[in-house]
Amino acid sequence: MDWYPLYNSLRIAAISCVIVFFTGIAAAYYTARLPRVIKGVLDVVFTLPLVLPPTVCGYFLIMLFGVRRPMGMFLAQFGIKFVMTWYGGVLAAALVAFPLMYRTARGAFESFDTTLGYSGQTLGLRNSYIFWRIRMPACRQGIMAGTVLAFARALGEYGATSMLIGYTPGKTATISTTVYQLWRTNNEAAAFKWVVVNIIISAVVLTIVNMLERRDKKAVFK
């Protein structure tokens, strides 16, 4: 059995998860301070990938980064090509997973007790210290949940990925595109193997999350 799809899926999910972690948190943090109208508009834009069919997201990505599009042509000068490459899959997965991180982080930040930030400021603590050492730990459950959701979503991404990077064995194949490809070519037994792999990964991820949550509770009620 060729394990490339597993390796590729994990690498795409992990990298897009890191990207989404920082961009999602930054988006949640900065939009909260914007005037209401701008905030409302940005909120819709940031959440759209969650409700749009992934194929529509894929369509937009091709429109933007296609090899004959201005953006794609510009990036090609630097040797960057998102179409039919594995790191194009990172882009697709990140786009689709972004709203999950953004919205859970926003919810966590909204329930953050603002007086904690204020008291940190009056104590003379730097704003960056307050963010990383006070706000983030206080919001860690929401942030963690968002990260896991984003990772799971990135791992299972199919629609946008298949449109942008297609299916090339050993190059762009991921678990989800492999399952479809194998099933389409009447190789049901092989498809079933990948389905099992996928279920195992998901179960492991969920178990880790539950363990983290339990440890967190223990720490609080120690």
Place this chain on the structure above:
Amino acid sequence: MSLTVDITKNLSSKKSGDFSLNISFETDGGVSGLLGASGSGKSMSLMCIAGIVKPDRGRIILNGRTLFDSERRINLTPQKRRVGYLFQNYALFPDMTARQNIMCGLHNEKDKTRKEESFQEIIELMQLMGLENHRPDQLSGGQKQRVALARILVGNPDLLMLDEPFSALDGHLRSHLQVETQKLLKRLGKEALLVTHDRNEAYQLCHKIALLDSGRVLVHKDKENLFADPESRQAAVLTGCKNVVGAEKAGEYQVHVPPWGVRFTTSQPVRDGLCAIGIRAHYFDPDAVQNRFPICFADEIEAPFEYFGQFRYENQLDESQNIWWSIPKGQKTAQWPSEIGVDPVNIMLLYNSSRTL
């Protein structure tokens, strides 16, 4: 040591409507109180002084250091103001131990031995030995408050601001901590601002009190003076006067009280612009010779340590409310008196609060 505050801030929100804060007062060391009902702008004033909220106009000067000046475009960040702010909920960082919380107040001290010394000093002062490694959710209300105070005091701020510091505590602990805090403030000799809606607390802890009402300072003076002569109608109510009634000038030492149908003699000369008088419930006296009028009893209310008699003057208007008279238990006679008087000294003359001094 002094704090000068003269600021304006307009707030409009769809929920609570427009609110304008127009605060101006000066302190000269010691503990000053900001007393007012909720929504009178007390906490907002503290947030402006701390730099959390930016006023629209005005200036804030602490010990000669300008914290905010709209004309000179000075607006120091909260970090640079050196103002200690004790929040109502204490705002301890939940993911840090008591020690880590207190060390936040020492983040500027780079020398490790001196840092440790300051820490040991403050936990001894605040009696926190043994609690260093507890997290906020393992501390009681009183301990939380001491940690929060320690965290502020260890940084040696120029001004201490306490926002309803005892409101989260229950009765017994509250009076205990009030006494402790009073001692501590005395010992530190720091400039402090105490925000409270509790007049007893303000009286106990402060030497000067500013009364706030709808975003304005009604009156700011020594506490004894304030309770003896609150000057305005709203201030009289805020200092806990139960009987405030519309009145008009009737002579140099005479006031006419139309709703009660009586005329009182006063000990203070009555100025023009008198709008009301106030008589505290415990100042009515059945043995007083002056200002004596026939009354009839309406109701009796029993409190733990006193009775409240509610009575009406003979010619009192129907729409006017019953008058409160408080009698300590043990001094109550079997029969309510049929006449009651009040010493002229105890009649507070109240003027329109917009009056210029």
